[in-house]
Amino acid sequence: xxxxxxxxxxxxxxxxxxxxxxxxxxxxxxxxxxxxxxxxxxxxxxxxxxxxxxxxxxxxxxxxxxxxxxxxxxxxxxxxxxxxxxxxxxxxxxxxxxxxxxxxxxxxxxxx
Amino acid sequence: xxxxxxxxxxxxxxxxxxxxxxxxxxxxxxxxxxxxxxxxxxxxxxxxxxxxxxxxxxxxxxxxxxxxxxxxxxxxxxxxxxxxxxxxxxxxxxxxxxxxxxxxxxxxxxxx
Numbered sequence: 001x002x003x004x005x006x007x008x009x010x011x012x013x014x015x016x017x018x019x020x021x022x023x024x025x026x027x028x029x030x031x032x033x034x035x036x037x038x039x040x041x042x043x044x045x046x047x048x049x050x051x052x053x054x055x056x057x058x059x060x061x062x063x064x065x066x067x068x069x070x071x072x073x074x075x076x077x078x079x080x081x082x083x084x085x086x087x088x089x090x091x092x093x094x095x096x097x098x099x100x101x102x103x104x105x106x107x108x109x110x111x112x
Numbered sequence: 113x114x115x116x117x118x119x120x121x122x123x124x125x126x127x128x129x130x131x132x133x134x135x136x137x138x139x140x141x142x143x144x145x146x147x148x149x150x151x152x153x154x155x156x157x158x159x160x161x162x163x164x165x166x167x168x169x170x171x172x173x174x175x176x177x178x179x180x181x182x183x184x185x186x187x188x189x190x191x192x193x194x195x196x197x198x199x200x201x202x203x204x205x206x207x208x209x210x211x212x213x214x215x216x217x218x219x220x221x222x223x224x
Contacts (some may be wrong), residue, residue: 042217043204043217043218044204046214047212087154100145100213102147102157104154
């Protein structure tokens, strides 16, 4: 699995876009980039994933650089409920086996 | 869609004892993974089951074992409990590793 590097913490003003970076320079060609978040005392929540192309869903957008060595998760209009630890993960999807390895993540604090 | 449910929510055990944690996967999901999350750390992958067979394992000793049943529910068993086994244990399910994993809220295990 790719080793990922994220800043330990970030602040974002409520209503503004939160841009969370992730470096995954050792990611292999068949590894997807996944993002999860964990709100205090709850299980992680899946946000979005992608391989090469940028992706968007109802929660967020994922921008992956062309060389796939880094990506950015964008929460377009952060709310107080988005305060959480955000994890960027590289994981293979094949043969029914996907080992998801979490790092220490980025603690995002949304400020009123 | 009922999500992933885990039981019990909290548990206190004595060092040397054995514990069984239970997980009901999200309806239709045939892949289940277990994670250990120590305080202040990201979740650590223990193992994964796909169609009742273990098909991936993290860096955990054999005293951590599991089962997946035909209805895709699952158990995590830990023998000879140690103080360092105190953690939040998370169960996550997925359909053939497609998309992201759905996590339960976890079982908080305290070993005294």
